[in-house]
Amino acid sequence: MNRARLIIAAAITVILLGGAIVYAAVAFTNYERRQNNPVAPQAEARSSVAFDGSPRIVFRNTTPDSAYGLVASVPLSAPSGARSITTVPCDRVYATTRYSMCLRIDRGVVTTFSANLLDSTGKTVHRWPLPGIPSRTRISPDSRLVGFTAFVTGAAYGSVGVSTETEISSTSGHDFGNLEDFAFMVDGTRNTATDRNFWGVTFTSDDNEFYATAASGGRTWLVRGDLAARTLTAIKETAECPSVSPDGRRVAYKKNVSTTASAYWSIAVLDLATGKETVLPEKRNVDDQVEWLDDSTLLYGLPRTDSPGDSDIWSIPSDGASKGRRFVQHAWSPSVVD
Template sequence: MTRTARLLTLLAAVLLLGAVGTVAVLHAADRSGRKDREQAGGPVITPGPVPLAPDGPRRLLFRSTAWGPHRDEITAVPADRPDGPRTASGLRCLRFHAAAGTGICLQGEQEGLGDRYTAVVLDAGLHELKRYPAAGIPTRSRVSPSGHLAAWTVFVSGDSYAGTDFSTRTSIVDTRGWTLYDNLETFTVLDGGKPLKSPDTNIWGVTFADDNGFYATVATGGRTYLVRGDLGARTLTTLHQNVECPSLSPDGTRVAYKKRVAGASPDAPWRLYVLDLATMTETATAEQRNIDDQALWADGRTLVYALAGDYGADLWTVPADGSGSPAVLTRSAVAPAYLG
């Protein structure tokens, strides 16, 4: 091969490699562009005020998990337009709930080689009132209907309720005088009127009835119980077995909860049920997928809960009476609260 031929061959190879590189770059850019367009096609989110005052039109607040600058912020939408434009508060929470002008925001931030978690009580303008250190990963939060009490649960060890290798801590604070019930495990558990003592007791998932009474889950001796709590007496009285993450209906007559069902996968054991507190009758909802959430009552007939989605989680609804079928409420959202 002559020197000229060799140069022409080298030039052709260089041009070919350049063409391949250009195609690869254009393909990657097209994929990136498609991804950006997909994200741009998600919910419209703009910054703005998100008050917790209960007056005005009814609103749905939640932690938005949509990709973008407002990811993990507490956002608000009109209750009758859950898929409408979102107003982003600028406040980031891992778990959140609000009622009657009071909010509870569980936050996490990296500190050294680990993470630090805090429970922040908020006023109606989302301003911090009190901050408490949390002993582990946030998992549940609730505010009482009056706004006077706030509760939160964290994993002290482990990060799932599915197995047995976990430990929780649940706290309640009374915002009227900032009395802190730091660990509900110090309360007396009563079963059949007698104290139930066990070193493996865990408590989680508070839902409030009023400014003294509440319901929660107690796990002990390999069983889970729905308990009625009394802050003044510092007692937890067992009511029904196999109840986790209860949520009290607006009229106080029923509890929505996740129940472990026979034959389900150990990693996905729960289905969504409703318990009538007067008769202790259980009703299975039409949602047959695994539910690892503390459901919320949108009203006296409808439950709201989170399921895994493309961008973290989506909110779904299902009738509480066992009828109907599940339906998407809004995408890329978790930790809901209704106000107004």
């Protein structure tokens, strides 16, 4: 009798276990289907990096599907509309009408890092090896200069012991070299400290002047760069990852407002003529190099707290009149191409 009960119990266990396995398989299949077909903005068919020439916002797509990490764009007139997805993967991207700069982690048996200049057809024009994780990149308004930053050590600007490397090059192939080789001036004195770091280049319209971030001794500065003179001059303390406005009159940047050892960044805008700084009413931590949508509006990326690896692009008035609003969902690293 006991043996018969054991056999029956075993049979029931097998049936239940089999049902559980089938249920798990179905659940997993449904999960994968949801992941591959999430509720996300409608996407067009994929193409090369080239776009149709209409004004667009170009960015890194972060929808949690097979298009994750690819360069994408939406019409400037319809940022919530259907997006065009390319076949080009980038970890950081910046585009103009003529070129795209694509910073990439090339994963393989040996992981490498690269900065890639692509023309309007998606062809690689130039490629630079990077010493570590890609961080920032910009192209000048006339598409003649590019700047790019990578981490040498560390992977975040708020971490201890972080080291960066930033270079500027012309799109025709002339390299201006590492910014650490430029003369760095603070209050009329050259800073030659071994802990100097530079990152976050942004270009003006004259192909000589640019702005960047400098750091040394636990301090950061907004610096004005001169390519011909090979100098970097500090003009404002506590400013990082600058972005020059289209009219050239203002510089937006992230400003560390933390009162502790951990960095916490707000967005600030500096009027270059008057020196007036306006801190914008974005209370969340903005670790990004902002982009100007136009002369009165800024764009920036914020990660989604409920979805690791996903993010959105937000917009905010540059005069501090109101808070930010979500501008493009599932997107990162914006550039305005018009």
